[in-house]
Amino acid sequence: MADGASPTVLNPEVVKSATANKQGYHSFQFGGFEFARDEYFVHIKWPKGKHTMEVDRFLRAMVRDIGWGFFYGWIFFDDVFGTHNHYGTVDIYAGTYDQGCKAAGIDFIQRFTAESVSKAFETISRDWISEGYDPLSAPLETGSPMGSKGKPMQGPLLRNFTPAKRMLGLPGDQPVRSDDTGTPINRAFEDVAFDQPDIEPEPGFEGQLHAINLFDHIARSDVTWNPSMTAITKASICCVTSEEHMLPVIHGNDRNEWFFQLSDEIHWRIQDKNTGNPRGMIVMKAGDVCAMPADIRHQGFSPKRSMLMVMENGSPELPELYATGKLAPYPIEF
């Protein structure tokens, strides 16, 4: 579906099967898509095709897609299936950005209200996630989603954002300070020095000026590939994250984004956004900075838990400027 076309926007409710399968899971129909899972796999069908994904990959991607409000641009759950955010409406596609599926004529895309997709994805995730598995945790820090359905999951599917009221670390920064939550330093960061900054306010400014050790904050994150803290000033968005194993989605950009590798290393696979053809591999080591262009998709692999800072320009006019070539896909001409 070309940008600029105005496809029909669907607003269906997800339809749950009347009975569960042998493994205890329901199947779901949403628009032209059907979703089913068994012990190991998720099976997705659409009018002219079908696709199979590992259940872990699918659930890690789906829960982040909901939590991120479909993020910027494209979220590929894998090379074939994913969502494209139009900020208010969302495309669900299968094979649309995969050359093989397109050549075979089995690609399929439909546009929905964002609200209906959120609800559908949440309903499916809740049916398919059992207690003991947290798709936001690193694989070594949670149970497996494989096998038959267990006890229903407890607690929220997503981690809510908690807005700080003041500079973190100042009295009344409530509701929570990371080091007040009791979240321990992650095993991967036990060797990091967490010196606290020296703060010397001018007389009269005591209690108003503060600084924190950001490493101390990120080291306590209990999730991976999911923002631990986000600072937003108008359209300038800055997220810090703790990354282990692989980014469970392949992100297709609709604008530039900047990566600052704060510790350890991440290997990024960069592909052409539309075809998936390889464009490069970047190994970012502590201190490295790079800009992901607006015309690519990328996936990160973090062999050891690492710290990453991501900066985005959230201006709503950007996708159109890049899609129409009015802005070059990269931020700097060297």
Ligand code: PHB
């Ligand atoms: C990204 O797609 O750029 C991305 C997503 C989640 C992260 C880091 C980077 O934790």
Ligand code: FE
């Ligand atoms: Fe990205």
